[in-house]
């Protein structure tokens with residue numbers, strides 16, 4: 001077990017994560033009923049206020065806090081207990097992140113920030129909302145630097161050695177995050193805050209959007225990579241095999257540093273102010289970032305097959321039956337991976353330049369990110385939660401909790417299958433996202449969004465309700481393993497942190513030369529962004545004043 | 551980097567078949583939406 | 591860093607698929623003008639009403655086969671009197687916003703345009719079937735966002 005102080009830090013992160021999850025999923029439940037005209041909010045509450053809370057609390061807060069809990073635990077386990085300085089800086093980072101979270105959430109609750117989690121200008125929230133977001137990012141930076149400091153101590157003490165795979169992947173993710181945040185920090189600090197507090201009159205809208213998406217796309221990889229860490233490092237251990245290929249795993253991760261950032265324009269394909277050349281260039285770079293995910297798909301199936309064959313499986317698919325289905329730590333993550341197949345395929349479609357016109361801002365997109373971040377990432381985190389909290393609290397993961405965990409992931413899967421399928425098809429039929437109930441004056445095209453069997457807001461609501469039930473089961477499991485489950489006094493009751501062995505003997509050392517990757521990443525960023533961003537600044541139209549249209 | 555292959559002798563036919571299924575899903579979904587694009 | 595033979599097969603298959611996708615969209619976009627909506631023209635968002643073509647929003651015929659439709663988006667509606675256009679002719683939509691970001695999205699067509707204040711979004715489209723098409727805003731723009739819609743009649 002790792003040091004008590006490190007466990008405490010991780011548990012605080014998880015605690016905040018699941019408070020955000022609880023509120024966020026409740027908002028999700030309200031949304032599906034409002035969109036279906038089955039629920040009217042009281043006058044003091046607005047659909048878009050709820051939706052802002054849902055996006056911020058789940059996509060930003062839940063993910064980030066859980067990720068840091070996972071990193072703290074895994075880093076302490078793989079490269080040792082935090083020193084006093086690392087620990088202190090980590091706590092400062094935690095509190096600053098939390099302060100930012102609370103401030104931003106308070107502004108949403110106060111109705112001063114119904115601008116959604118993308119806060120597109122010139123919608124203007126209270127300046128404190130942007131301050132909250134900035135503090136949130138700064139807090140994560142402080143925590144990131146603490147982890148980097150911890151890693152550097154290890155490197156110093158182990159000269160010439162490659163770091164353990166978990167640490168390597170954590171540092172990759174953190175580098176990605178630090179670079180990604182430059183965009184959002186630039187726009188929030190230099191554009192939104194001065195404008196929202198009235199120090200400047202207007203804002204360059206197109207520039208702010210582009211800086212946001214400079215951050216927005218790597219943000220999704222910041223969610224995904226920790227899930228991939230679990231897939232690469234934890235799943236093989238549960239399967240009883242070694243990491244399939246240490247060098248390919250590391251290569252895949254550094255490719256994410258290179259190609260996940262200079263691609264933000266694929267979120268802006270249907271908007272003016274960016275020429276087709278630059279849009280298409282970033283589409284090509286977006287397609288490059290698919291390659292490490294193709295590598296990952298192969299590695300995952302290889303793990304399954306090798307493990308199954310070790311247990312005596314024969315034939316083409318005999319290994320499938322030998323997988324440890326009764327182990328919820330595995331089954332949860334397996335389902336998460338399965339959801340990522342259509343999720344990833346959908347992403348390729350979204351990024352395919354003009355095809356984006358079919359799906360942009362429709363419910364298809366909502367379906368898409370619920371089967372990327374909302375299930376592959378979130379369900380991997382659930383699968384980690386089941387054992388991570390008992391591991392940290394020293395409690396048992398009892399038989400009854402395991403059964404409940406199965407109920408939880410199965411209900412989540414069913415709910416998500418219904419909700420996301422409905423959303424995908426509704427989107428293809430043209431139903432818009434981010435929209436409260438509207439029948440558009442009974443227009444026939446809009447009516448067909450409400451009366452299909454699979455293709456209706458009713459299916460979406462049924463799915464959403466099952467999802468919410470599942471979320472509450474999860475909260476119960478979390479509360480039990482935090483505070484109530486019996487202590488694991490005997491060694492055999494103690495929960496392990498499954499971390500697979502990885503054979504680094506054939507791994508080239510240059511893979512861990514970060515300056516190479518950071519250098520190439522910046523070169524690609526300059527190629528993809530320097531000219532279009534400077535032309536946005538130089539050929540800017542008169543800026544926009546702020547509007548509060550809610 | 552060394553010549554000896556960590557993976558020689560592994561039977562990964564099932565893996566190949568599985569990723570190919572993934573590949574087919576990707577291609578089919580893409581073609582369907584491309585057709586919808588053309589049809590509009 | 592040795593790849594298993596099957597992994598090579600898979601990656602080659604994957605990469606070729608990606609190249610094919612990219613070529614299809616790239617070639618049709620740049621040689622057949624299948625670009626998504628966009629445009630580099632700018633405008634003063636506070637002087638939209640005084641700036642052509644938005645000083646006279648609506649349909650104008652440019653020549654025998656081309657029509658232009660100028661539209662001003664604002665919370666929560668479109669300034670676009672009587673949108674009637676013929677089928678089979680090229681319609682060039684030009685849209686801008688007087689306040690926040692909106693969209694101009696015509697149901698069941700390829701017209702799905704982001705509307706950004708300070709910029710003019712352009713998209714050419716030829717309707718094939720006559721009928722009444724729903725136009726809606728699919729970018730969040732405020733409390734009344736879901737009431738922001740209109741209709742275009744194709745004859």
Ligand code: HEM
Pocket residue numbers: 025026028029031032035051052054055058059062063116117118366369370373374375378432433434435436463464465467468471
């Ligand atoms: C109880 C489970 C959930 C339900 C019922 C649910 C439902 C919904 C619905 C209906 C929307 C679309 C609303 C609209 O566009 O009008 C939405 C948006 C969204 N959801 Fe969920 N969701 C759930 C869980 C999650 C999870 C676990 C995540 C991520 C970790 C997530 C992330 C998001 C994001 C980022 C948005 C977009 C917000 C925006 O457009 O600004 N959701 N959700």
Ligand SMILES: [Cu+2]
Pocket residue numbers: 216217220266267
């Ligand atoms: Cu993206």
Ligand SMILES: [Cu+2]
Pocket residue numbers: 692693727728729730731732735736738
């Ligand atoms: Cu709107």
